[in-house]
Amino acid sequence: MHPRLFQFGHIAIPTYGVLVAIALVAALAMAVHTARRLALDPNKIWNLSLIGIFTALLGSRLILVLVHLSDFLAHPFWMLGLVTIRSRGIVYGGILLAICACIGYILSVGLPLRRTLDCLAPAVALGLAISSLGAFAAGSDYGTPTDKPWGIIYKHGLAALWSGTPLGVRLHPVQPYEALTLFLLLALLLLWLSRQRHDGDVAGTFLFAYGVALYFLDFYRGDRSFVFQGAISLTQILAAALMLAGAALWIRRKPSAL
Incomplete structure (x- = not known):
């Protein structure tokens, strides 16, 4: 694959970073578009999206610093600017902080919670799908070894250096699996938006x-982290939490005013 998109002298522009930036812009545009369809204030949804994005990014970096405080004191600029966050626990911690910040903003400005979540769902699906393609290009979140003909073999040294990807081994392309699932889910969500009868659907x-997909896709990831009792991973625990949250939104639903 192509973990490096461009090279300017000693400065490398990673493909993953560029695609993540594209994913954020696309998600913001989708959120504003969906807000208009659901009769929500696009400016508030824009602000909410920015709060979520920046809280997740800065929160993850803050947790990284706290977890590796001695390294931060020794190399502060390296920790804040150059090091790649590979720990899913730290990334999930940043996402949790973002969720708390977003809920606080939703309540403070009087946005309807369930309809606002409906508005954000397609945007999140689109952003995650594009990010998964970036991970595929970089070799991040690589899959388990396979003998299937559609397996992918990484050969670029930067994939191993930046993401710890095994080179010369045929791997499940788990990132495209996830991206395809998310694009299909995005199409379903957009179709459902025009037909929904209850906020939160x-x-x-x-x-x-997505929780179901995330749970089963994790079995094909070669870098599963925090595996408990040799069976369930931290990602699968998160997936179970997503499934429970989704089921909770189907309970005690109120008819949509649209």
Whole structure:
């Protein structure tokens, strides 16, 4: 694959970083578009999305610093600017902080919670799908070894250096598996938006379906982290939480005013 998109002298522009930036812009545009369809204030949804994005990014970096405080004190600029966050626990911690910040903003400005979640679901699906393609290009979140003909073999040294990807081994392309699942889910969500009768239906469907996909896809990941009792991983625990949250949104639903 191509972990490096461009090279300017000693400065490398990673493909993953560029695609993540594209994913964020696309998700923001989708959120504003969906807000208009659901009769929500696009400016508030824009602000909410920015709060979520920046809290997740800065929160993950803060947790990284706290976990590796001695390294930060020795190399502060390296820790803040150059090091790649590979720990899913740290990334999930940043996402949790972002969720708390977003819920606080939703309540403070009086946005309807369930309909706002419906608005954000397609945007999140689109952003995650594009990010998965970036991970595929970089070799991040690589799959388990396979003998299937559609397996991918990474040969670029930067994939091993930046993401710890095994080179010369045929691997499950788990990132495209996830991207395809998310694009299909995005199409379903957009179709459902025009037909929904209850606030929370779209968000509940996204959370439950993505939780199921995330749970089973994790068995094909070669870098599973925090595996408990040799069976369930931290990612699968998160997936179960997403499924429960999705099911909760289907309960006590109120008819949509749209």
